[in-house]
Amino acid sequence: MKQLHKQSSVNHRRDEEMAATGSTSPYSPKTLKHPRSLPRSINYLFKEQRLLFILVGILIGSTFFILQPTLSRIGPSDPNSGIARSFQGSLGTTHDQVSVTSFFGSGQGGGPGKVGGRVPVALRQRRLRIVVTGGAGFVGSHLVDKLIDRGNDVIVIDNFFTGRKQNVVHHFGNARFELIRHDVVEPILLEVDQIYHLACPASPVHYKYNPTNVMGTLNMLGLAKRIGARFLLTSTSEVYGDPLEHPQKETYWGNVNPIGERSCYDEGKRTAETLAMDYHRGADVEVRIARIFNTYGPRMCLDDGRVVSNFVAQVGYGALLIFSYGMLSRFSFSTLAYFAECSSFLLQAIRKEPLTVYGDGKQTRSFQYVSDLVDGLVALMEGEHVGPFNLGNPGEFTMLELAEVVKETIDSSATIEFKPNTADDPHKRKPDISKAKELLNWEPKIPLREGLPLMVNDFRNRILNEDEGKGLK
């Protein structure tokens, strides 16, 4: 007011001077009452109301950016415009257009991944803080890759019983990535928005020695309840046991031996599902349940013990290692000796061990590639359905048929050796995925014959380049 008051007294004094000298301005347009005061009032507006102008400017800018994709639909739009990053997955095979289509709709009228508009940082979806238990493992590390690439902050918790640092080392130094060596059977306090709970050995060879399911799940559900995070449980097709219904729907209750050799895992995962639903119904925890069927791909442990990794190791190394030793022959003898004594496993493979088929080999399984599973887990977490959902590839193979595919893919001269089967081994397993198709808009894309070679390449690289390949943990 003081400034305003001062301004009007200046005007008043000037008018008196003009009246005294008889001078009048040559031109005084009718509409302007105080012509000299106009610049001053604009000046006052810009000076005194700076904040108002800034806010108006931001509003206009944001409106333009939001409407621009719509406007660009009318005129010719550059198909490559917008913020679309092609994501060369860690598998080296999947291209996943990371874009803002879901946020602003496609600038191209249909076709995912094509966006017409730029999104100002302030208007992008808020960056989520996500914890992945078991995030250094086979599936967990591929999930971490996807979550990091989508712009989230990711914390990995892993006790490295089966997880490997090599699976996540490429994220070290990224400010949006953290790694905690911790066993989820002990509680942990974190502030996050989502919890992907994968921590649990999934191979029969391992999970018989490490029943993580119940305590780990309880601790992570307790954390989810405490901080209001959304919780996803990676359950398993083993909850169906040796199924009497085939293919298995999520409504099937299963046929499980509660005291058998596999029961620590089968009943452990069933208990984990029960706990998740109890926290959901009793404490309003947002839960999601995935029932994962047989999965294979890069970063499986070389000694995982499951059928796909066993077959690839038994056949693949033979071909791979002869090739590799051919390469190594350029090294000094001591290096070769080092390789040779590093792991009897490698030598064993060079002898091209036969494919070990358990039982009569007529039991069936379905095999999904790891990137398909990861897409399904993210779709489930980000969707509005609790589940459970079967996530698997409905293509069904006997073990003998799988052996033939492995031989075709790697080395047709490989032989087969039959061995006794493990107790309570399910005779058949195949997911009905109609629920995931309908409610998650998800289905697997990579067939077995396309995924296997990618796994073989990964095994070769790890044998030649990493400690694991030298029999070191």
Ligand SMILES: O=c1ccn([C@@H]2O[C@H](COP(=O)(O)OP(=O)(O)O[C@H]3OC[C@@H](O)[C@H](O)[C@H]3O)[C@@H](O)[C@H]2O)c(=O)[nH]1
């Ligand atoms: O070297 C082998 C290994 C396994 N097999 C057979 O192959 C079939 C599959 O066995 P795997 O160990 O690969 O996997 P399983 O079907 O037992 O389930 C396991 O892996 C998939 C996960 O979802 C499950 O949670 C886990 O239990 C079984 O019938 C097994 O007896 C072989 O014939 N040869």
